[in-house]
Amino acid sequence: MFQECGDVRNEEGSSPVSSQRVPGGVVHKLPKDLRNTLTANPAALDAWVDITPLARNEFICWVEDAKQEVTRERRIRRTKEELEEGQRRPCCWPGCKHRERTGR
Numbered sequence: 001m002f003q004e005c006g007d008v009r010n011e012e013g014s015s016p017v018s019s020q021r022v023p024g025g026v027v028h029k030l031p032k033d034l035r036n037t038l039t040a041n042p043a044a045l046d047a048w049v050d051i052t053p054l055a056r057n058e059f060i061c062w063v064e065d066a067k068q069e070v071t072r073e074r075r076i077r078r079t080k081e082e083l084e085e086g087q088r089r090p091c092c093w094p095g096c097k098h099r100e101r102t103g104r
Contacts, residue, residue: 023049025057027098034063037076038083047083055088061096 022038022045024030038045048056059079066072075090082091 023053023056025060025096026053027057027096028060028064030056030060031064033072034060034076034079037080041080041084044080044083047086047088051083051088057096058089058093059083061098062090062093 022030022035038048063072063075063079066075079090
């Protein structure tokens, strides 16, 4: 039902931290930079796993929609912060334009 990303690895990218799979969204795969931020923050990762695949998709699309690297980095930081605060969707985002309105 949702896209997954590979094994979680340490900062050097060499050995797996765990065999846990970090789920992606319905349309979008979880990008490595966002995955690295989530896996480095247990509270954000727990919230990420707890939200729906559609909600994860919204966060991923929001990050991927950034046109400049500085904007992307800020959105990744805000994703982590918003998840830690208990938000389940990105604030002020109209929604993913890449998925069908049926939820797929």
